Amino acid sequence: xxxxxxxxxxxxxxxxxxxxxxxxxxxxxxxxxxxxxxxxxxxxxxxxxxxxxxxxxxxxxxxxxxxxxxxxxxxxxxxxxxxxxxxxxxxxxxxxxxxxxxxxxxxxxxxxx
Amino acid sequence: xxxxxxxxxxxxxxxxxxxxxxxxxxxxxxxxxxxxxxxxxxxxxxxxxxxxxxxxxxxxxxxxxxxxxxxxxxxxxxxxxxxxxxxxxxxxxxxxxxxxxxxxxxxxxx
Numbered sequence: 001x002x003x004x005x006x007x008x009x010x011x012x013x014x015x016x017x018x019x020x021x022x023x024x025x026x027x028x029x030x031x032x033x034x035x036x037x038x039x040x041x042x043x044x045x046x047x048x049x050x051x052x053x054x055x056x057x058x059x060x061x062x063x064x065x066x067x068x069x070x071x072x073x074x075x076x077x078x079x080x081x082x083x084x085x086x087x088x089x090x091x092x093x094x095x096x097x098x099x100x101x102x103x104x105x106x107x108x109x110x111x112x113x
Numbered sequence: 114x115x116x117x118x119x120x121x122x123x124x125x126x127x128x129x130x131x132x133x134x135x136x137x138x139x140x141x142x143x144x145x146x147x148x149x150x151x152x153x154x155x156x157x158x159x160x161x162x163x164x165x166x167x168x169x170x171x172x173x174x175x176x177x178x179x180x181x182x183x184x185x186x187x188x189x190x191x192x193x194x195x196x197x198x199x200x201x202x203x204x205x206x207x208x209x210x211x212x213x214x215x216x217x218x219x220x221x222x223x
Contacts, residue, residue, distance in 0.1 A: 002156070002158075035211075042216060043157065043213045044213070045210040088154055101159055104149075106156045
């Protein structure tokens with residue numbers, strides 16, 4: 001167990017809807033990174049939040065957005081859902097220091113119909 | 114971030130050592146080698162990381178060649194529960210994102 005939790009565990013949405021996924025960091029961690037993992041692929045980096053600011057972004061459109069709260073928990077929001085957004089969404093927390101190992105939560109499985 | 118190359122799949126007998134290779138010939142001096150594994154689409158699990166010295170923890174050992182262009186993850190006594198996809202990742206530490214490739218699918222067989 002990493003101490004990183006995500007909710008919900010599973011979610012079904014229809015095309016065009018909006019979704020919010022949540023992540024609670026491991027105690028003492030101040031950085032959260034989000035990844036998308038399509039079936040059969042490795043996880044792909046979406047973005048990272050540090051001190052409530054976006055701190056790096058992968059090749060994802062603006063309809064993917066996020067927030068980090070003062071307690072370091074985080075949300076991933078996806079607007080105008082598309083069928084290809086069906087994936088496992090993973091968050092990872094870390095502590096900004098010289099090592100900054102990322103520890104992953106169990107993920108949220110999103111299915112877009 | 115440097116790119117890594119891993120075999121697509123490997124088999125290992127239960128109780129034997131599993132040696133998973135990784136090539137990272139374009140690694141820079143400030144990049145670390147990280148290993149994660151993922152079991153049945155659970156969240157990736159951190160295993161070990163290193164810069165240039167060999168490292169060992171309760172899960173595995175990491176052997177990095179002197180020129181740092183390749184490394185080997187060693188699971189000393191593989192069990193059936195070690196069956197997973199193993200990812201070798203090279204990253205700059207501070208603020209560095211993890212770039213996952215396809216990984217190596219390790220099957221531990223009785």
